[in-house]
Structures are given as C-alpha cells and as structure tokens.
Amino acid sequence: MAVTLADVARRSGTSTAVVSYVMNNGPRPVAPATRERVLAAAAELGYRPNRIARALRAGTTGVVGLVLADASNPYFAALARSVERALERRDTLMMTGNAGYLPDRQRLLAERFLAAQVDGLVVVSADGGADVAALAVAAGVPSVYVHHRPGPGRVPLVSADNDAAVRAAVEHLRGHGHRRIAFLAGPHDAGPVAERRDAWHRAVSAGDLEPLLLRCEYSREAAARLTVRLIAEGAMPHAMVAATDEQAMGVLAGASAAGLPVPGGLALMSCDGTPDSAYTAPTLSVTEQPLDAMAERAVALLLDGAPESAAPAARLVPRRSCGCEG
Amino acid sequence: MAVTLADVARRSGTSTAVVSYVMNNGPRPVAPATRERVLAAAAELGYRPNRIARALRAGTTGVVGLVLADASNPYFAALARSVERALERRDTLMMTGNAGYLPDRQRLLAERFLAAQVDGLVVVSADGGADVAALAVAAGVPSVYVHHRPGPGRVPLVSADNDAAVRAAVEHLRGHGHRRIAFLAGPHDAGPVAERRDAWHRAVSAGDLEPLLLRCEYSREAAARLTVRLIAEGAMPHAMVAATDEQAMGVLAGASAAGLPVPGGLALMSCDGTPDSAYTAPTLSVTEQPLDAMAERAVALLLDGAPESAAPAARLVPRRSCGCEG
C-alpha cells in the first residue's frame, strides 16, 4: 500500500542504498544527477520514510514517553507543554499518558512506553507515586523525574528551588502586616509540597510568626470545601500560603461562595504560578516555577547526557490576592 | 542488550515460533508443559515484547496521533483526556502534539505522526486550522475531526449539538429577566463558534430580544481586556453568552479587576462547560459539552469503523454567574 524505498529505487532506476543515502544525506556521497532523479521519484510517488522500520534497524525511535500525574491540573498541563517544546527542539516525538495519581497506572503506562521502545522516560509524579523510573533503569532506558521523585534510587530529579520561593512568599505576606500565616499542605508529607511546608515552617518560626498548618487533597473541590467549613466555624486565617495553585483556586472558590472577600478578609498566595493564576478573580499572587527551564534541563539530562545541576529559582509574582495592586 | 524472543527460545529449549505462540496465545496450540517452561524463561529473563518489531511485521502500531490546538486551554485539555480514555479502552497508545493554533505546525505534526505509522489521526483544531486530515486520507490512514472541521472534504466530524445548547442558554438568561443578551464570539466566523453565534442570533431574534455581537480572540487575556474597556466606556451589557469558557473566564477576570459584580452587574453564561468552570469566582453557568461521549464516538469511528451518528447533546448547568443559586 504505502510507498517504500524500493519503490523509489525502482522508479528512479537506482538501488535502495542510493535512495537511502539521498534521503539521509549520507553516509556516502551521491552524484548530483542521480540525487535529482531520486528526489524527483520520491516526490512523484509521495514517499514518506517509515520510522518504524528505521527504528527497528537503528534501535532508536525518536519518541519519549511522558508519564503525567494529571493533565487536568493546570500545573502539570503547563509542565507537559514545556516538556513538549524541549523535545521539539530535538526533533523528538512525545507519547503521553495520564496516570491520575494511581501508582498502578503509572507502572502500566511505563511498561507500555518501554514496550514501544521509547528513547527515554519523563516522569511527572505527584505525592505517593510509584518509583516507575526504576523500570526504565532496569530496561536500560534513560529516565528523569520532574517535580517529584517518589523513591530513593539514583534517577535524577529536576525541580525548582522551593525553599527560597516560599520564604519570599511568607516575607511578602508579613510585609502586608500579617502575623498569623497559615500554610495549606497536601494530605501526605512528601516531595515538593513537603519542602514548601518545611520552608514555610522555618520562615514563620524565624520571623516569630504564628503558624497554622492546614491540609487537604490537591483538588479545587477539596480546598473549596475546607474553606467553606473553616469560614463557617470562624476558624479561617487572614493570611495563607497554599502549596499549589489548584488548592489556591479552590480556596478562592470557597471564599467567593461563602462571601469572604479576598484580599480584604483573606490574603492568599500560592506556589505554582500556572498561567491560569493570572486570570482568577481576584488574580493570584504566586511564586512562579520556571517550568520551561525545568523541562529543558530534564530533557537535556535525558537525551544529551547533560550533568545534573542546581535547581532553578522560582520567582515571586505579586498580584491582587495578597493585597497588592489595590 | 534487550531480551528478545530468541533469547527466551534458547533459554527454554524451544524455538522462537513456540515462544511467539505462547506470548500471543496462538495462533497454534502449545503443550501445557512447554508453555510453562516458556513462561518461566520469559519471566526469568524479564522479556518484554518489542512493539516496534511487531509493528513492522503487522503493519499496525497500536498508536494513535492526536493533533491538538492547545492543551493549555482547559477545554482542549479535557477533550484530550477524554480521547485518551477512549483509546485506553482499546489498548491504544497516544502521541500528542500541540499545534498552538498554527496551521503549519498542525501539518508538521500530522506528517510526523504519519511517518511514525500511527493507526489513526484525531485532529482537534480551532478556527482557521489547516485541513490536515486530508494528509492522513492521502496516506490511507483513518482520521477524524473532533470539535471543528477546517476544510470541506469527507473526513468525519464529531461535535456536540451547539444549537440546542445555546438556545437553552439564551432562554435561561431571558428567564432571569434579561432582554438585551450579548454574544461574545471569536475573531473569525467558522466552526462551532459560528454555529453558536448563529444559534444565539436565531434565539434572540425569535424571542424579540435585543442583540449585541462582541468579538475577541479565544484567550482569557483578550476577553479580560475587552471587558475592562467596555466597562470603562459604559458599554458593557448586563447579560452575555460567551462562546468559550476561556473567554468567559477572561470576562470574569476583567469584571473583577474593574469592580463590576457578577452576577449583580453582569449575568454571564458560557458554552464549553470545562471542569474549571465549576471553580471560578463566581462559578460559571454553562452549557456542558459531552466530551466523553464525543471522544468515544470519535475513536469508535476511527478504529472500529463505527457509522457516523447524530451529535450528542450539550447539557445546561446553571451555577452562580447567571444569577442562579443566589
């Protein structure tokens, strides 16, 4: 059905080797006249190289697998796009799979990607994921974690400098006059969120401020429910740092539903800095993760054998929800 | 490096044929004892079938390509997840590429996916895209458009019944007492947004209501800017249907920035019904597209040769922004 190298060779009166040399500009030289004939034949027939055959022969597919926690979460979605751009620069295709926070599904996806002979595996896992990169290692396939590394192991991790970011957020809220600054963490104590929580705790302690640790699932729904409940109980703090944008958006939704004004009644900051955070009502003050830099670094590590390097810094972006601009 | 069929055959003292029979449960029977030995050998060696080799032999990869307009847009992101789930049910992997509204990039992605020998192409294009599915057709690869079909051509399209949805939205706003109901459309007149605009126009005309057509790009930023400007000029309508959630969220952000209360000063509805729309402040009243049904239908069309059928209906979900629940 499809046009093959042999078809082009026949049509141009040459051999498959010559056609291959022309299509790949090497590894052997071809006479200009012959080259023209081959190119013409290829164009006429609409020849398109079969990457599957090439992959079998070359032992490399030009495809990388991305195991993602959840593309519905704007943070992970933005990260995925950054990874895609980084791969694009290397002419590499991406297979994506959403694991939905399920360790078994992470493993299943990784297995499938490995069976598909991906050249590398990028794993973006949330708290409590499986150490799926270990599977890649066992198969001799390069792998990287971005954002969070579930297991111990020697698989490299690329994440941002959460410590400095959270410290800056706490300082910023303090600058607005707040002395009781809550932190909204996730249900578990692991990964970047744990780092952010620790950083908050250190900053609050050092500043002689009053701590209040809150917890909920990483979803808008859970954060909205918690917020409504706290407001009803009169237990809502007046300043809060949310571990994730997803939670912060839930807090905003809950506050809106319960009639608590932001930033008037609650000064809120968050730690992801997704694109969406600029268009909430009110706009979210955040510490913005350098997603493009993280993705570029991860892909360089994966495909170019670049050395592991220090975490890139997050940037403070004050907007309306903390009390700025208004 | 990697373990192959031949390795397992050697280890189990059989032939590659038998190992293949065992791994695929056919097409020939294998004696139970032999089967056990093969399975044991495969497990010991950690054998994982090479899908690339299988694909070359079988002429089918078990991979579908998804050309997406923009995964940063929650509507497209949700659609992509639905497509992934529909493919998952058929044990099919997905390659994704974001075209970012650029026709040339759509074409490039389609070319690459075709070269990777995908079994099918799902194209989710925004207004003004290229007719990339035509490339697939030329290559003899099945393809479907979801949401929008750029060109003429006979490539099937799966979309929702926009007409009924918009009519319901207009009626709903009218029920809230509004007689001047604006519509926020996109910059072009094509595809589903054009359908929605037409449906709005018919509904407004039939109801003897006052029309006002507004336009802006499909981004939060553009919609927010437009909203701020209209408010400043005193030209903001009191009721509006936005063509997309993305634009509606921008309107919400603009209204919040300019101090216009929603729904008090503006009753707003939107036509996508993304998951995000339930957690804006205030929550967005929408007509919800049946994304799972659309995706399932598209994939059935693509891989199972299912017949084209009528568009599934969108559902009205009243929330706070139109004036309900309050």
Add this chain to the structure above:
DNA sequence: CTGTTAGCGCCTTCAC
C-alpha cells in the same frame, strides 16, 4: 559513485 546484501525482532506459513 553505485549495487547487493545481511540483518534489526517479530509473526506465521509451511514442513515435519
């Protein structure tokens, strides 16, 4: 400079 050919790993027809 160009042609012939041997596999990459798998599946399956054909012989035993």
Add this chain to the structure above:
DNA sequence: GTGAAGGCGCTAACAG
C-alpha cells in the same frame, strides 16, 4: 505439537 525460514522497510557494511 514443534521447528525452520521468509519477510515487513530501512541502513550500512561490503563489493564492484
């Protein structure tokens, strides 16, 4: 019930 062998489309020795 099992084994040997050809070939999917491509690349890169190896000959000419």
